[in-house]
Amino acid sequence: MxxxxxxxxxxxxxxLAAIHHLGLEDETDIQNFNLFAGExxxxxFKAINPNVKVPVLVDGDLKLWEANPIMIYLSDRQNAETFCPSDNAMRIEVLRWMSWEVQHFNRALGEIVWETVAKQVFGLGPVDEEKVASGQENFRRFAAVLEDHLADREFILGDTPTVADFAVGSHSALALHPQSQVPLLEFPRVLAWLERMEALPAWQKTAPQAPAEAAE
Ligand SMILES: N[C@@H](CCC(=O)N[C@@H](CS)C(=O)NCC(=O)O)C(=O)O
Incomplete structure (x- = not known):
């Protein structure tokens, strides 16, 4: 692949963390692009992904773009039942959290950390405080949902990490960055869950080399 x-x-x-979690690193050829250099x-590459965006997985004739479906595909390929349950009700639950993170949770988080971390790292101008405030307001709304959900479970689907955690927790390095201004202290269960994510072996193996530069 x-x-x-x-x-x-x-x-x-x-x-990449899913590749490590599923033990697929030896059969995966990684092609790393420098996006700023337009590689x-x-x-x-446009023939592989007409959106001209990464990540993309190529497995034989399959050219698959979009991070979440790639993780589900890899899990099913490996019959990783615990990581990505095939049971209908559980699969719907996975898809629900994936839709939610794209549309709400990580969109809000992304609004904040783009201003506070990424723009600063890449020298793209001063922090726009209005955008940070609007991101924080959105983040509070959706983080409260996750905070309640984590009241009686360690991970999103229960006591073990799944693709749902890999999707919802994908921005952990940025969120936990000291400059992020993500109001995590108001959501202690979300904070503890992000720290649990960072402690997973697959997450540790894929930690940004310089978390300060963990930009989207
Ligand atoms: N929804 C896509 C997002 C992909 C995306 O935005 N990729 C960025 C890097 S994080 C990219 O390739 N940007 C390059 C560009 O737009 O030229 C996914 O989940 O895979």
Whole structure:
């Protein structure tokens, strides 16, 4: 298999972490693009992903883009029942949290950390405080849902990590960054869960080399 990715991207980190969690690193050829240098802007890559974005997995004739479906595909390929349950009700639960993180939780988190961490690392201008405040307001709304959900479980589907955690927790390095201004102290269970994610072997193996540069 070939996996196209870039460093310091939460979308790519979740897929790379899934590769490690599933023990697939030896059969995966990693193609790492420097997006700032435009290394992905080629006709060859556009033929693989017309969106010209990473991550992308190529497995034989399959060219799969979008991080969450890639993780589900890899799990099913490995029959990783605990990591990505095939039972209908559980699969719907996985998809629910994945939709939620894209549309709500990580969108809000991304609004904040783009301003407070990524723009600073890449020298893209001063922090826009209004955008940070709006991101924080959205984050509080959705983090409260996760805070309640984690009242009686260690991970999103129960006591073991699954693809749902890899999706929802994909921005952990940015969220936990000291400059992030993500109001995590108001949500102690969410904070503890993000720290549990960072402690997972697959997460440790994929930690950004310089968390300060963990930009999307
Ligand atoms: N929804 C996509 C997001 C992919 C995405 O935005 N990738 C970024 C890196 S994190 C990218 O490739 N950007 C390059 C570009 O837009 O030119 C996924 O989950 O895979």
């Amino acid at each position: 070939e996996l196209y990715l870039t460093d310091l991207s939460p979308n790519c980190r979740r897929v 992905h802007q080629t006709e060859a």
